[in-house]
Amino acid sequence: DAGVIQSPRHEVTEMGQEVTLRCKPISGHNSLFWYRQTMMRGLELLIYFNNNVPIDDSGMPEDRFSAKMPNASFSTLKIQPSEPRDSAVYFCASSSWDSTGELFFGEGSRLTVL
C-alpha cells in the first residue's frame, strides 16, 4: 500500500481563490482526519470522519472551510475564498478500528496564499 496519498503537494494561490485539497486514505481504514500545521499553533485537528460521516468539525476555522468524504477512498478539504492566514501545511491521516490509536499520515499539502 502506498499509504495515505495527498494532492497537490504544493499549491500557491492568490487571496480570494478557491483551494481544494485531496486525500486518499489507506484502503480498509474507516477513519479520516484533516489536520493543519503551522509554526505558531502546531498540529490542529480540523475535522474527522468515521465511515465517511463527519463526526466532529469543531476545529474548522470558519465557514470558508468545508470538507467532504463522498466515499471510503476519497476526501476533500476546500477553502473558499482563501486568505493569506490560511497558509499552512494540511495533513490528511487515516486509521482503522484496530490500529489502537495510531494514525497514518500523508505527506501533506503545503498551501501558500499570497
Next chain:
Amino acid sequence: AQRVTQPEKLLSVFKGAPVELKCNYSYSGSPELFWYVQYSRQRLQLLLRHISRESIKGFTADLNKGETSFHLKKPFAQEEDSAMYYCALSFLAQGGSEKLVFGKGTKLTVNP
C-alpha cells in the same frame, strides 16, 4: 477539555548527551498517549505509545498519572534524532470515535 502541552518549542543538545522532551496532558478519563516524530522531509509517524511500554530507537516514555506527564527520554542523543516531536492524546469522543489531539511540538536539534 482534553489538552496536550509541550512547554519547549525548541530543544538543542549535543550528541551523546541525555535528552528529555516534556509532555503534560489534561484529561479526566484514562489516557492513551503517543509520541509522533517528523523527520526532515518525511511523513509524521508514530514513534511509540505508552500502552506498549516499548523502547524505540533508544527512546522511552513513562506515563505518570500523578503528574499527568508523558515525557520522552533518551540517554544518549544521536544526530539522526534531530526532528520535530509531537506528543498526542487519544480519547473516545462524541459518537464513540477515537480522536487524537496533539501538542504544539518540540523541535529537537542534536549538534555534533
